Amino acid sequence: MEKFIIRGKQPLSGEIPVNGAKNHALKIIPAALLSTQESVFHSVPQVEDVDRLLEIVEDIGGVVKKEGNHTVRIVPPAKFNGILPKKLVPKLRASILLLGSLLVRFGRVEMPHPGGCNLGRRPIDLFIDAFKALGAQVESLADDGYVFQAPHGLQGARYVFPLISVTGTETLMMAATLAHGKTVIVNAAGEPEISALADYLNACGARITGAGTHTIEIEGVQELHGGESTIIPDRIESGSFVILALATNSPLTITHCRPKDLEVPLRILKSIGANFAIAKDAIKIYPITQKLKATNIVTHEYPGFPTDLQAPMTVLLTQALGQSLVRETIYEGRLLYTDVLNAMGANISLLDPYRAMVTGGTSLRGKEVASPDIRAGIALVIAGLTAQGTTTIQNIYQIDRGYEHIEERLQHIGAKIERVNNC
Numbered sequence: 001m002e003k004f005i006i007r008g009k010q011p012l013s014g015e016i017p018v019n020g021a022k023n024h025a026l027k028i029i030p031a032a033l034l035s036t037q038e039s040v041f042h043s044v045p046q047v048e049d050v051d052r053l054l055e056i057v058e059d060i061g062g063v064v065k066k067e068g069n070h071t072v073r074i075v076p077p078a079k080f081n082g083i084l085p086k087k088l089v090p091k092l093r094a095s096i097l098l099l100g101s102l103l104v105r106f107g108r109v110e111m112p113h114p115g116g117c118n119l120g121r122r123p124i125d126l127f128i129d130a131f132k133a134l135g136a137q138v139e140s141l142a143d144d145g146y147v148f149q150a151p152h153g154l155q156g157a158r159y160v161f162p163l164i165s166v167t168g169t170e171t172l173m174m175a176a177t178l179a180h181g182k183t184v185i186v187n188a189a190g191e192p193e194i195s196a197l198a199d200y201l202n203a204c205g206a207r208i209t210g211a212g213t214h215t216i217e218i219e220g221v222q223e224l225h226g227g228e229s230t231i232i233p234d235r236i237e238s239g240s241f242v243i244l245a246l247a248t249n250s251p252l253t254i255t256h257c258r259p260k261d262l263e264v265p266l267r268i269l270k271s272i273g274a275n276f277a278i279a280k281d282a283i284k285i286y287p288i289t290q291k292l293k294a295t296n297i298v299t300h301e302y303p304g305f306p307t308d309l310q311a312p313m314t315v316l317l318t319q320a321l322g323q324s325l326v327r328e329t330i331y332e333g334r335l336l337y338t339d340v341l342n343a344m345g346a347n348i349s350l351l352d353p354y355r356a357m358v359t360g361g362t363s364l365r366g367k368e369v370a371s372p373d374i375r376a377g378i379a380l381v382i383a384g385l386t387a388q389g390t391t392t393i394q395n396i397y398q399i400d401r402g403y404e405h406i407e408e409r410l411q412h413i414g415a416k417i418e419r420v421n422n423c
Helices: 022-032 048-059 093-106 125-133 166-176 192-203 235-247 259-271 307-317 338-343 374-386 406-411
Strands: 002-007 014-017 039-042 063-067 071-075 108-112 137-140 145-149 158-160 182-186 207-209 215-219 228-230 252-255 275-278 282-286 323-327 348-352 355-359 368-370 390-394 416-421
Touching (some): 002 374, 014 406, 022 039, 022 048, 022 093, 022 192, 048 071, 048 093, 093 125, 093 166, 125 137, 166 192, 192 228, 235 252, 235 259, 235 374, 259 275, 259 282, 307 323, 307 355, 307 374, 338 374, 374 390, 374 406, 374 416
Parallel strands (some): 039 228, 158 182
Antiparallel strands (some): 002 390, 002 416, 039 071, 108 145, 182 215
8 A cells, every 4th residue: 555745835836737537538438339449549647547447448358558658549349248347346436337338239237336436325326217218127136236238229218317417417428329219318417528528429420419518419320430539638637736726825837727617616716815817728826925715615516616626625715714614515425524634733613414614724734644535635635735744645546546646746846745655
């Protein structure tokens, strides 16, 4: 096991580029399996979640070739025995995205319950209901697994999601590309990664309209061909770096990003006193002489404040004057990391599983902590760089799942952070 050792309150400056979006790569890889031909993807982030998904693709008979650091070629499997690997799927929530592609191509998918971050109860009822609407038969197994069957293919239908689901929208949209007839997805998610996925699928021969809105229409086609695509910049990584600059009051420029994907978070940060300039593909943060002001945050589906930036933002609010209310509306249990911040000197009261009151203006101090999940993990890195003294972060595999070589990239802007083995 490895850990990070961080020496806080060091001056940071310079430029830090943003990598390709994990949440785009994790969707476009399963989309490649809708074809029988090779697809090529550029700017693929080297993170653990992407590597695990590529392992599953290889396990079921696909061929994966990596060229350089960030280009991946995928040749889909010509045959599939209908069983997803029981050792790999529980490690990765995004493994459920394989369901749509494999079911519509091969007619049967048996899989264990998908894993991922511990963010409260995360059932797959939405996926089961959606695929039943398209004509699939679904059986729950005694060992917490599922069998999806559609031996005669899927049939297009109108499906209304009872609540917005990003992964549900993407999985159903992929399956519908090869379903018989027309599918209409109502109450669809509108994240930029969904629009980027639809662009790739359309370039491969799909007929998708409305991606990025709450109603998506898909006319099924007989086949798709291979394609080539570049992963869009990671908006969550971009936002995390902006928050890092503000929490440490550092002059930093975040490059290779898409500020248009962060309009709501940037608007909120500006309102509490942040000083930055926005270019087409960069955000330049300037130090400030006064403390940031407290504010209230409510997470929401895109284009609202992202749940994946909630933990980094909470760290920032510990440095803002006044009381801030943070309300999490997407995932149950996503505020439990606040106990760790309190151990570092924060003053946060957990009102219930969905709300936390942050009394800001506190000084954080170094502590030995453990990363509970991807986003809370990067929040602890930000906290460590903001704190006085030395912070040790255990369980950094969780951080590696979403942030490529993060310690090396932070070292380039002056951070005193190192990766060491627990021996």
